Amino acid sequence: MKILRFKEGNNIMRLNTTYLSNNNSYDGQIPLYIVIHNTDNFSEGADAKAHAKAQYNGNFDNMSAHVYVDDKEAYQTLPFNRGAWHVGADYGGRLFGTVNNRNSVGIEVCVQKDYNYEKAFLNAVEICSQIMKILKIPAERVIQHYDVCAKNCPSVIRQNGDWNRFKSLILKKETVVSEEKKTTVPLTERIPEIPFRYFRKTQIRSRMESAGKTVGKQ
Numbered sequence: 001m002k003i004l005r006f007k008e009g010n011n012i013m014r015l016n017t018t019y020l021s022n023n024n025s026y027d028g029q030i031p032l033y034i035v036i037h038n039t040d041n042f043s044e045g046a047d048a049k050a051h052a053k054a055q056y057n058g059n060f061d062n063m064s065a066h067v068y069v070d071d072k073e074a075y076q077t078l079p080f081n082r083g084a085w086h087v088g089a090d091y092g093g094r095l096f097g098t099v100n101n102r103n104s105v106g107i108e109v110c111v112q113k114d115y116n117y118e119k120a121f122l123n124a125v126e127i128c129s130q131i132m133k134i135l136k137i138p139a140e141r142v143i144q145h146y147d148v149c150a151k152n153c154p155s156v157i158r159q160n161g162d163w164n165r166f167k168s169l170i171l172k173k174e175t176v177v178s179e180e181k182k183t184t185v186p187l188t189e190r191i192p193e194i195p196f197r198y199f200r201k202t203q204i205r206s207r208m209e210s211a212g213k214t215v216g217k218q
């Protein structure tokens with residue numbers, strides 16, 4: 001099967017873990033959602049590294065995030081199985097109560113002075129897609145901070161009317177990943193989402209055969 005390669009923003013981004021710590025976090029998070037933010041820190045030098053360093057050094061009073069990404073690089077500052085302090089107070093968000101600081105990964109997209117909006121945007125798409133893959137979080141559970149709290153965040157992405165583009169780009173990457181999986185993961189490894197014990201051997205075989213017929217068509 002021919003695989004469509006994703007062209008935009010496909011620069012290889014690595015999560016830098018130099019400033020990984022447990023600062024300002026909760027124990028026992030189950031990461032089900034990814035929440036996208038803008039830092040709203042427009043100062044000179046307020047890039048991903050500066051934010052990551054500040055969190056690492058204990059300089060944030062009542063806030064934290066898992067990842068800071070800018071127009072150059074990305075830093076992971078908390079383990080994904082720890083809850084960050086990124087959701088905050090509710091102003092009437094549709095997902096408040098559903099998404100919280102113990103079931104979501106917070107990604108802060110930095111907006112330092114003179115930054116390149118498009119590069120930061122595409123880097124955020126890339127890093128978000130990587131985390132989706134690691135944590136098996138589908139695009140439908142990637143949301144704006146606005147959706148949780150009705151806070152105007154990610155403010156710059158929202159101001160540029162770019163949220164739908166963000167969603168369609170991560171969806172494209174998600175599709176590419178699942179297409180790749182279809183061709184590389186052996187059939188036998190993909191079948192047993194239904195526990196084996198419920199089927200006799202013959203039923204398993206017929207299931208594998210019928211699944212085999214649909215490979216590449218789903």
Ligand SMILES: [Zn+2]
Pocket residue numbers: 036037038086145151153154
């Ligand atoms: Zn936010």
